Amino acid sequence: MTQRALSTPPRSLRLSVEGNGGSADRTFGAIGAGAAGALGLVLIGVAASVARVAWPSIEATGLSFVTTSAWDPSRDVYGALAFAYGTLVTSFIALALAVPVALGVAVFLTDLGPRRFQRPVSSLVELLAAVPSVVYGLWAALVLAPLLRTTVQPALARVGGPLFRGPNVGFGVLCASLVLAIMLLPTIASVSRDVLRAVPAELREGALALGATPWDALRLVVFPHARRGVFGAVLLGFGRAVGETMAVAAVVGSRADISPSLFAPGYTMSSVIANEFPAASSELHVAALAEVGLLLFVVTVAFNVAARVLVARSREGAPRWREAAPRPGAGEAA
């Protein structure tokens, strides 16, 4: 937005800033446009060079790369379906667990919580978002996985069903999903909090002045106004889950299997790259890992773009709202 405004000022502005102001304006415009262009080039360059490395694999495996799940570097058999499956399953479970809690936290921070708690809780959320993911991974491997093995998974196994059975080792899809959920929580909570805060105060006050409780106001005006932005926050969280590497690699179990059981070990796109790349044996192995990277790149870019567009649109608010701004003095004339 800013970039566009800088590089093409409206006609009236251009006329009014002749002389020094005009040239400064043009200079900043050029710098802005250059920077934006450079970023675009970097993005395209990275994608292109990864694609070049991946080319031998793309040529050799074709479509079967994304439709089969056999992955055996020793025989040069590469099918990435299990990684895509693992990434999607862990990300969705993580979202399903994190979103309700994150929205609860966001609403506590903007509307429902006592004011004196809002600031400390807000800082806590920011702090959690800033912890490096490898720390979460370490914690998950040392604390979460044993806890799952000894307590949680035996209890779930008693519930039964295809999701909760199989080997109980602690490390697996469930453990990876849980640590992801914990990592997404602060991201989704803090973005949602910002989106909810951006809802105009007049809207909330209009509801409150009619005798709405804070919860009524939230339901009636705040959520309808902010829902696009909140959805964007969820997508942003999803992008983060898909791209998360270290924490997942530590606990996911690292086996390229597609199994309905959440206790079973799995694999994700990012963690297979991290685990196998340092010791990649053949050129085709490297190329196949690069192709997994390319897939991941496309998916995360798509989700991030979608999320940011939604959040930004929601921040702008309902366009009609602005027309409603009072015209000062109109009432004086009578």
Added chain:
Amino acid sequence: MNDSVDRLRARGARVEAVEASAKMSAAELSAWFGDKQALRSITLPLIERKVTAIIGPSGCGKSTFIRCLNRMHEVVAGARATGDVLLDGKSVYGADVDPVRVRRRVGMVFQKPNPFPTMSVRDNVLAGLRLSGIDPPDTDALVEEVLGQAALWDEVKDALDRPGGALSGGQQQRLCIARCLALEPEVVLMDEPCSSLDPIATAKIEELIHDLRDRYTIVVVTHSMQQAARVSDYTAFFYLGELVEYDHADVIFTKPSDPRTEDYITGRFG
């Protein structure tokens, strides 16, 4: 400066009667935003079934004052108030008083129109009732009646299902007035209700205020002297967070006793 009421009282029986008939009153009401004091010990009666206008230069605390009356002031982060506000002789700041109930009895129309933008015109009108859990027997008749009171019915009668945000600014403001009246509050607070309206709609609102005074106690904040003189029975002049003068409207606009009031109404400052 809050001796205005004392001074009124000193004038004799007429004023005693006036105070006895106060629907609401502020007693030594002070208000702050953080460290900044916006109101300084305001004592002011709001007489039942009369229109009280509040005038004063921008930033003198008019909005803050009426927001203290229905406990909307405390909604702002860091805002607080001391003193008291009485409604029918009972404090609205009592420990056992739910602000939600106060706001249902003391309705408010804001400076900036704020209908629920995604709700239909009809649902906007009915929103307050639904929040209170009231299900009126004949909603269509009620919607027509209150929109008629707010001088909006003719313009929206064919657009009741359009979103409230799709109306013009002036129509939105009248929708907000209708939304407020639908709850039949006892007191109606209006913060510059005409600042987004054209002269015709302004005249309609003033007429409406005239008609409503038989049933409601009304407080109008306005920047227009003419409007205050036309619609109000009593007028209070605020300056820098203080109540400078309070009296019958005709007294304020013909022979104010404080020189600052005179300067303001004659346009010498503010």
